[in-house]
Amino acid sequence: MVHTTHGLSIGIERAGREFFLKLKAVGTLTHDDYKVITPMIDSALGEVKHPIANVLIDASELEGWELRAAWDDLKLGVRHSKEFNKIAIYGNQEWQARMAKIGNWFISGEVQYYENATAAIDWLDE
Numbered sequence: 001m002v003h004t005t006h007g008l009s010i011g012i013e014r015a016g017r018e019f020f021l022k023l024k025a026v027g028t029l030t031h032d033d034y035k036v037i038t039p040m041i042d043s044a045l046g047e048v049k050h051p052i053a054n055v056l057i058d059a060s061e062l063e064g065w066e067l068r069a070a071w072d073d074l075k076l077g078v079r080h081s082k083e084f085n086k087i088a089i090y091g092n093q094e095w096q097a098r099m100a101k102i103g104n105w106f107i108s109g110e111v112q113y114y115e116n117a118t119a120a121i122d123w124l125d126e
Contacts, residue, residue, distance in 0.1 A: 006030065006063075008037045012044050019044065019053040020124075025062040034072035041076065051083050054124045058117070059091035077106050084109040088120035 006027025013020040021041070045051045065073060077084070084107050089100045092115060100113035114120035 004028075007033050010037055010040055012040070014044070014048075017048055017050060017052050019048075019051055021053055021055045022058070023055065024058040027061065028063045029065045029069040029073070031066065031068040031072055034069055034076070038072065038076055041080065045080060045083050052085050053080070053083050054085050055087040056117075056120060056124060057087065057089045059089055059093075059096050060117075062091065062093075062096070074106065077103065081106060081108050086124050087111045088124050089113045090117045090120045091115065 004027060006029060008026075008029065009024045011020075011022040021044075023037075045053060086109055087100075087103065087107060089096060089103075089111065091097070091113065097113040100111050103111040112120070112123055114123070
């Protein structure tokens with residue numbers, strides 16, 4: 001029997017209106033993964049008037065998305081576009097760098113790709 005690990009884990013820190021979200025994506029993400037994570041993000045950001053969020057996405061173990069999950073990811077980004085100040089994506093694949101560039105089209109804040117986690121965190125802290 002083959003056991004395939006996939007999913008999203010989330011950490012949320014809050015200081016007033018400011019949030020720091022840390023997401024780790026593993027394997028191939030599914031619609032069910034987003035059914036779990038989306039309400040968490042919606043709830044955290046929905047409790048604050050005009051929230052500001054900086055996000056670190058660890059995509060170093062991300063293999064991709066199922067089609068419906070990719071759509072879920074796009075919807076989540078668009079719904080919270082104005083709340084995302086900076087999104088740093090830490091990964092190790094060229095397609096992840098391209099996805100970061102595409103993300104800039106849909107997010108009002110900045111999206112940057114890094115191959116080094118420390119550099120990504122330093123940019124978020126600027």
